[in-house]
Amino acid sequence: MRxxxxxxDFRDxxxxxxxxxxxxxxxxxxQELGAKLDIGLCHLHVPHQPSGTxxxxxxxxxxxxxxxxxxxxPFSKGCRARTTSGARVNLSLDQLDGALIDEDANVLLSNGRSVRALEFDVLPHPKDFTDLEHAIVFLTVRFLEAEDIGFRYMPEPGLRGIDYSRMSELSVSNVKALARYIAAHIGKxxxxxxxxxxxxxxxxKIQNTLAMAGVRKVRGRKPKKAD
Structure with missing residues (x-):
């Protein structure tokens, strides 16, 4: 066994x-090795939750x-990179799984495509949020009735907090309805x-906060007009 x-230590x-x-x-x-690394021994691995996320x-x-x-x-929602021709591309984390890395930080994806200058779109840490932004995320979880995903319970002190590691599993299709819900409850x-x-x-502000937290915005279907 290896x-x-x-x-x-991905945050200071x-x-x-x-x-x-x-x-x-x-x-x-x-830094960990105390020496230059050997070529061909590095690859990217992307762990998945049981949900597939x-x-x-x-x-x-x-x-x-x-x-x-x-x-x-750090937790991220994807990454940006450049192709060998210099074009910018956005990649999902799934596309990185199994990619090979050379000593110059070039990345060979599993589909045979090469990219360089890869940078992750790091999601903010809870410490990055203001009280108002925490409240927006909290009420969004309540609005979506997604407490089982968005909240982490701590039985001993009897508290619950926002689980920012799972915000990317949530999506909002009607931001205006969410805004009305937040307006009705945030003062309470x-x-x-x-x-x-x-x-x-x-x-x-709501849209920017959701984007920072990694909550996805999806388009809802418009109601069909009556004949």
Whole structure:
């Protein structure tokens, strides 16, 4: 059985991502090895949840000695890269699974396509959100009746919090209806001592917050006109 060392320090003490690119991952790997890495021993692995959703990618270094190093990237909704001709492309995490990496951070996808300058679209950490943005996400989960996905329960203290790692599993088809729901409930949310109730929220603010959190917006079907 191969041994594996998992490196998960993907945010610094200020919660900023420590790596976004393949080059960042290779630099961290060389730091761990204390030497230049061998060509052809690195690939990308994308773990999937039972639901089939991919939330992050890992850079996997397979050593000849049998001691592997796995470097995790932050949660992301996909990535951007450039083709060999310099064109910009957007890739899903699923497209990265099994891709090979060389020492110059070039990536050979499993479909035979080569890309470079790959950078992940990192999802924000909960620490990145303001109280208002937390409230928008909280009420969105309630609006979608998706508490089993969007909330993480902690039985011992009897608390529940937003599970930002699963926000990409949610989708909103009617943002205007969501905005009306938020307007009706946001002022009723409990606040700290002497903190005023949260005020009205613009539709643009709601849309931007959902995008930051990774909640997808899908088009709903328009009702058919009567004959």
């Amino acid at each position: 041994n594996a060392r998992l490196i998960q 003490t200020n919660y900023r991502p420590t790596r976004r690119t393949i080059a960042d991952g290779l630099a961290r790997l060389e 991919a939330l992050f990618a890992t850079l996997w270094y397979r050593s000849y000695a049998g001691d592997d190093i796995i470097i995790a990237y 949310l409990p606040r700290g001592d002497e903190e005023p109730p949260l005020g009205p929220v613009s539709l643009n």
